[in-house]
Amino acid sequence: MFGASLARHCLAEGLVDEIVIHLAPVLLVDGVRLFDSPGFAPVILEGISLAASGRRTDLRFRVAKQPAARAASRKWLDGEGR
Numbered sequence: 498m499f500g501a502s503l504a505r506h507c508l509a510e511g512l513v514d515e516i517v518i519h520l521a522p523v524l525l526v527d528g529v530r531l532f533d534s535p536g537f538a539p540v541i542l543e544g545i546s547l548a549a550s551g552r553r554t555d556l557r558f559r560v561a562k563q564p565a566a567r568a569a570s571r572k573w574l575d576g577e578g579r
């Protein structure tokens with residue numbers, strides 16, 4: 498899945514099992530931040546793997562299931578927590 502807004506909605510609904518982050522030495526000037534949502538409940542990630550290839554690093558995380566955190570995030574997405 499691509500897109501910060503879609504990813505936040507899927508996280509809030511508990512639809513995400515894993516997150517893979519491809520880290521590259523490039524600074525982007527503009528865009529929608531995936532992890533910049535004040536009031537969004539914390540998402541607990543468990544590290545699964547780390548792999549480096551050239552200048553790219555791939556980070557793989559398992560999303561811990563937390564019903565209370567999902568409910569709080571869903572309220573934020575519905576506009577109740579802002």
